Amino acid sequence: MIKNAILPILHHPGRSALLVLTFGLGFASVLTMVATIEGGRRSIHDDATALGVDIIACLNPVSIGPLPVVGSFGEGERPIDAAAALELGDALGDDVHAVVPMRLELVLVRDDVRTATTTLMATTHEFGGVVRSGILAGRFLDAGDHYPDEPGRPVPAVLDEALARDFAPDDPARLVGTSLSLFRGGKRGVVTVLGVVRDPISLRKHLQAFDGQSQARQVSARRLEFKNVYVPWRPEVDAPSGVLVQLNDPDDVEAIVPRLDAFFSARGMKPFFHVQRTWVQFVIDIVDRFSSLSHFFWAIGLIVVVALTGTISLMSVEERFGEVALRRAEGATRLDVVLPLWGESTILALLSMPVGYGIAQGIIAFGVRPILDWPPYLPPLAIWGTPVVVLVVAWCAYLLPARWVARLEPAAVLREHRG
Amino acid sequence: MQAAFLRREREEDAIPDVSPTPSRPRPAWRIAAAECARHPLRTLLVSQGMLWAVALIVIPAAVIGGSRRQAMERAGELGTDLLQVEPAPAAGADGAPREEDLPVLTELLGPGGRLSALRVEPLALPTGRASGWWIGADPSFLEVRGRALAAGRWPAAAPPPDGAHEVALEAPLAAALFGEASPLGRRLLRLVPVGAAGERGPRLEVVDPSAPPVPPGPAVQGLVVVGVVAEPEDPGVDRFGLDEDRSFTQVVHELMETLGVSPRPIPFLESGLGVFVDRGVVEGDRLDWIFLRADPSEIDAVEGAVQDELVARGRTPLLYTNAAWSILSRPELDGYMVLHTVFFWVATGIGLAVLANLLLLAGTRRRREIALRRAEGAMRRDIFGQFLWEGVLLAAVGIVLGVLVGMGLAWIRVALDPSVLFTIDWPWGTIAEGAAILVVGALVASVVPAWRASRHAPVELFRKVGS
Numbered sequence: 001m002i003k004n005a006i007l008p009i010l011h012h013p014g015r016s017a018l019l020v021l022t023f024g025l026g027f028a029s030v031l032t033m034v035a036t037i038e039g040g041r042r043s044i045h046d047d048a049t050a051l052g053v054d055i056i057a058c059l060n061p062v063s064i065g066p067l068p069v070v071g072s073f074g075e076g077e078r079p080i081d082a083a084a085a086l087e088l089g090d091a092l093g094d095d096v097h098a099v100v101p102m103r104l105e106l107v108l109v110r111d112d113v114r115t116a117t118t119t120l121m122a123t124t125h126e127f128g129g130v131v132r133s134g135i136l137a138g139r140f141l142d143a144g145d146h147y148p149d150e151p152g153r154p155v156p157a158v159l160d161e162a163l164a165r166d167f168a169p170d171d172p173a174r175l176v177g178t179s180l181s182l183f184r185g186g187k188r189g190v191v192t193v194l195g196v197v198r199d200p201i202s203l204r205k206h207l208q209a210f211d212g213q214s215q216a217r218q219v220s221a222r223r224l225e226f227k228n229v230y231v232p233w234r235p236e237v238d239a240p241s242g243v244l245v246q247l248n249d250p251d252d253v254e255a256i257v258p259r260l261d262a263f264f265s266a267r268g269m270k271p272f273f274h275v276q277r278t279w280v281q282f283v284i285d286i287v288d289r290f291s292s293l294s295h296f297f298w299a300i301g302l303i304v305v306v307a308l309t310g311t312i313s314l315m316s317v318e319e320r321f322g323e324v325a326l327r328r329a330e331g332a333t334r335l336d337v338v339l340p341l342w343g344e345s346t347i348l349a350l351l352s353m354p355v356g357y358g359i360a361q362g363i364i365a366f367g368v369r370p371i372l373d374w375p376p377y378l379p380p381l382a383i384w385g386t387p388v389v390v391l392v393v394a395w396c397a398y399l400l401p402a403r404w405v406a407r408l409e410p411a412a413v414l415r416e417h418r419g
Numbered sequence: 420m421q422a423a424f425l426r427r428e429r430e431e432d433a434i435p436d437v438s439p440t441p442s443r444p445r446p447a448w449r450i451a452a453a454e455c456a457r458h459p460l461r462t463l464l465v466s467q468g469m470l471w472a473v474a475l476i477v478i479p480a481a482v483i484g485g486s487r488r489q490a491m492e493r494a495g496e497l498g499t500d501l502l503q504v505e506p507a508p509a510a511g512a513d514g515a516p517r518e519e520d521l522p523v524l525t526e527l528l529g530p531g532g533r534l535s536a537l538r539v540e541p542l543a544l545p546t547g548r549a550s551g552w553w554i555g556a557d558p559s560f561l562e563v564r565g566r567a568l569a570a571g572r573w574p575a576a577a578p579p580p581d582g583a584h585e586v587a588l589e590a591p592l593a594a595a596l597f598g599e600a601s602p603l604g605r606r607l608l609r610l611v612p613v614g615a616a617g618e619r620g621p622r623l624e625v626v627d628p629s630a631p632p633v634p635p636g637p638a639v640q641g642l643v644v645v646g647v648v649a650e651p652e653d654p655g656v657d658r659f660g661l662d663e664d665r666s667f668t669q670v671v672h673e674l675m676e677t678l679g680v681s682p683r684p685i686p687f688l689e690s691g692l693g694v695f696v697d698r699g700v701v702e703g704d705r706l707d708w709i710f711l712r713a714d715p716s717e718i719d720a721v722e723g724a725v726q727d728e729l730v731a732r733g734r735t736p737l738l739y740t741n742a743a744w745s746i747l748s749r750p751e752l753d754g755y756m757v758l759h760t761v762f763f764w765v766a767t768g769i770g771l772a773v774l775a776n777l778l779l780l781a782g783t784r785r786r787r788e789i790a791l792r793r794a795e796g797a798m799r800r801d802i803f804g805q806f807l808w809e810g811v812l813l814a815a816v817g818i819v820l821g822v823l824v825g826m827g828l829a830w831i832r833v834a835l836d837p838s839v840l841f842t843i844d845w846p847w848g849t850i851a852e853g854a855a856i857l858v859v860g861a862l863v864a865s866v867v868p869a870w871r872a873s874r875h876a877p878v879e880l881f882r883k884v885g886s
Contacts, residue, residue: 221679
């Protein structure tokens with residue numbers, strides 16, 4: 001049977017090679033689409049999770065003039081102040097990992113050539129423990145770093161990697177130890193860079209390319225872009241924009257939020273609580289919704305591939321109807337006729353798999369990855385499922401017509417086939 | 420379905436394709452066309468690879484090309500030339516832009532740019548009516564916002580000789596206050612409560628023409644109506660250029676809010692209950708809203724420059740532009756189009772492999788037909804030409820269907836998008852490019868099968884068919 005399956009392949013090398021190529025290209029296109037979509041989805045999941053699911057941000061709603069704003073204070077309510085920010089850590093004690101006050105402002109950072117509008121976060125050294133991506137170069141602020149009292153003295157600062165790359169695209173680490181101009185509140189100052197925080201967002205290139213509204217984003221939300229410049233917080237000067245609470249366990253959210261609410265309410269303060277775990281989950285839900293839509297496209301691709309490979313296989317086997325009838329007339333059983341075709345289709349489909357994998361790898365390495373930058377990922381279902389689909393299609397396309405013709409009267413088939 | 424079409428194909432193959440007049444053989448392309456037409460389902464299935472290849476390359480070209488053209492041609496209507504600036508709510512009063520910033524911004528815009536700024540306060544309307552707005556603006560407001568005067572003129576900036584400031588009412592407010600009577604020349608009072616009553620805010624009152632004049636003072640501001648601003652035509656789009664009636668707009672708004680972009684309502688621009696006055700009349704130097712118009716191709720750069728300038732001056736602005744245009748105008752987008760090209764080549768590869776396979780198989784299966792044609796006097800080049808033409812015609816079918824499918828999918832994409840900016844154009848350059856690649860590819864893919872089909876002598880073919 002194996003010999004009968006291999007001989008037609010060897011006798012028609014061109015036809016067999018094209019069949020393998022067709023199967024392989026179809027196989028490769030489905031693998032490429034799945035790997036690209038799944039890789040992107042996983043990268044977004046990872047990036048969102050890297051922002052910290054164990055953080056609750058207590059943020060001040062601040063009204064301006066008589067115009068309506070997001071969030072507002074009721075009668076007797078006021079924003080979080082520095083004293084409350086400092087007391088909160090003691091009130092929560094060991095139930096939380098860290099309590100970090102912060103003030104957020106839009107500032108301008110400038111070197112001799114370039115300018116970047118970015119977010120300044122005035123915070124304490126504890127914030128270094130909240131950042132999970134780690135330090136790329138130098139160090140984070142420590143307890144000994146202070147905002148200088150005298151104007152004009154350099155301010156110790158740490159930059160996020162993405163901001164540092166605005167000034168040193170190839171080697172952001174080289175900024176450590178250098179000075180940059182800082183325009184804060186309309187006043188020019190100088191910062192000395194102590195360190196660079198590693199970028200937690202791997203999809204930044206794409207987020208920036210398709211984020212046309214970053215300049216319409218509220219300042220409190222901009223901190224999550226991780227293009228911040230971190231400077232020491234001055235409790236007596238910097239009215240906090242909010243407080244970050246890092247939990248010991250992300251599941252503690254339900255227990256901690258009521259305590260935070262009670263703490264601030266007792267002081268007449270009304271922050272809103274940005275629970276990052278909820279927010280991350282929401283973002284992931286949206287991404288999953290869109291990736292479901294993407295799966296629709298590769299499913300269409302699979303149908304197209306199935307139709308094409310099915311057509312070609314059918315035509316290949318149809319050519320041999322006369323041969324099948326002749327063998328039947330010579331006394332071959334249906335199984336004798338069908339088995340070699342089954343073997344041939346299996347061999348061709350199996351040969352197409354390494355070819356398909358190779359082509360898929362090539363497309364991803366040279367076509368997709370240089371553009372998208374994210375690591376492709378093939379879910380186990382795609383790894384095993386796509387070859388099975390190709391195999392089943394090849395079997396069906398070979399066996400169904402062969403089985404059909406094997407059932408017919410050989411003389412009738414030969415008469416029809418020869419006209 | 421495929422088995423059925425193959426059966427039918429066999430039946431049709433049984434009909435000999437004999438030319439009626441051997442002395443005048445049909446041209447190869449006509450025979451090839453007849454062959455494609457006789458097997459429409461096979462033609463469709465084989466053309467599929469090329470169909471998707473063309474569709475993949477046509478869709479982005481149609482949408483991006485069409486939308487970029489529309490962005491330039493209908494800039495004023497779609498807001499692709501508009502930049503809007505408001506102070507970030509969380510920044511506090513210190514973060515608001517100020518009068519002193521305007522000359523710098525005007526300079527940034529250059530000679531072709533236009534700018535208008537507003538200073539706004541709430542204004543209680545006569546009892547029983549909704550809250551109105553006391554809007555300090557400048558004469559360029561009408562042009563920059565695309566509004567028009569329904570009657571009268573824009574209020575003068577000059578100090579009033581009789582103590583009454585000139586105002587222009589929005590048409591709905593004029594109708595609410597004066598009914599169908601002309602409001603021009605009518606007098607109003609802006610009452611500013613002092614002391615404990617000050618918390619209630621200023622209030623507008625209509626002056627009875629027969630009543631004695633009220634002398635102006637710190638708590639009373641006399642106003643005279645000199646103009647009526649026509650009701651704004653409903654643009655149907657928000658400040659991001661999104662069509663509010665489209666189903667995905669709400670989803671996009673939710674996504675924006677999640678990311679910290681808060682498209683809050685602007686009641687003083689949308690309620691139709693504004694009292695316009697020269698901005699110098701409204702106290703303070705804080706600016707609540709700034710509109711800037713620039714060349715759409717430069718709006719991205721202007722946005723960056725305006726932000727940098729305001730932040731350097733200690734302001735905390737939020738800047739809004741047309742959301743779709745801010746993506747479409749970016750050069751990075753062209754980089755992503757390379758992906759479409761990659762998939763175009765993959766689909767082209769599949770399509771051409773299928774085509775070559777088909778012709779190879781057909782060459783073997785159609786030996787009898789070839790033998791008959793050779794016996795009738797067809798030359799080897801005629802057979803070669805017929806198969807070559809079949810390949811080219813199948814590619815042509817794929818190209819035509821691919822263009823139609825691609826344009827159809829692009830149209831659906833545009834119809835579903837929340838931005839009205841998106842539209843489609845026929846990307847003739849891209850179509851020609853894709854078609855040329857596929858036709859050349861089809862020629863190459865057809866050459867070997869065509870050569871194989873044509874190389875047999877008629878006697879040899881009849882012997883093979885007979886055996």
